[in-house]
Amino acid sequence: MTHMTGGRIHGKTIEIDVDLGVPNGHHVEVIVRVTESLERWSEGICRSAGAAADVADFEEVFAQIESERKASRVRDADAGARKPS
Numbered sequence: 001m002t003h004m005t006g007g008r009i010h011g012k013t014i015e016i017d018v019d020l021g022v023p024n025g026h027h028v029e030v031i032v033r034v035t036e037s038l039e040r041w042s043e044g045i046c047r048s049a050g051a052a053a054d055v056a057d058f059e060e061v062f063a064q065i066e067s068e069r070k071a072s073r074v075r076d077a078d079a080g081a082r083k084p085s
Helices: 041-046 058-081
Strands: 007-010 013-016
Touching: none
Parallel strands: none
Antiparallel strands: 007 013
């Protein structure tokens, strides 16, 4: 059987991205070719989507954070508009 797939190196261990269906301990031959990462920065965001789905008051906490950020921006803008007397 020949199968081509990707994986990650962790020290002396190679973690294959898919299950090859080969029993544990079975001897295999490996050819390693280093490739460029195909991941875009946004893929990490997509993988973490829904991470806070179990947090009961997430919407309220997020709304409070957003409100505090907006208030901070308004204060910063007001401070810049004031002229020293």
